[in-house]
Amino acid sequence: MRVVTPEPWMAEAKCVGRDPNLYETKKIRVNKRVPGSLRQQAYYLCRGCPVMAECADYALRWKQTGVVHAGVPLGLAGENAQQYAELDSIRKKGKPR
Structure with a gap:
């Protein structure tokens, strides 16, 4: 996960202290310990996180690619129109601080 600028809300994220490799979409696909599709696996990683809207x-602000954010697996640049729409919905629903 490429952190462009650390932000205060990040300290509350479920992923804090976890292996960043768990959130790389390429590596999730080969993780046989987590059952289900890539989307289900991404959701599982972030389920219950208190800062989903902020994430x-x-x-969206930093156009992240190749990682999971807010339970949404992002592909390579140029492949994420549907995923960015889903992130926008999460952002609006949660009203980030």
């Missing part, structure tokens, strides 16, 4: 907002 979605961050991913």
Whole structure:
């Protein structure tokens, strides 16, 4: 996960202190310990995170690719129109701080 600018909300994220490799979409696909599709695996990684809206907002502002943000697996640059729409919905629903 490429952190462009650390932000205060990140300290509350479920992923804090976890292996960043868990959130790389290429590596999720080969992780046989987590059952289900890539989307289900991404959701599982972020389920219950208290800062989903902030994470979605961050991913959209910095055009993140190749990682999971707010339970949404992002592909390579240019492949994420549907995923960015989903992140926008999460951001609006949660109203980031």
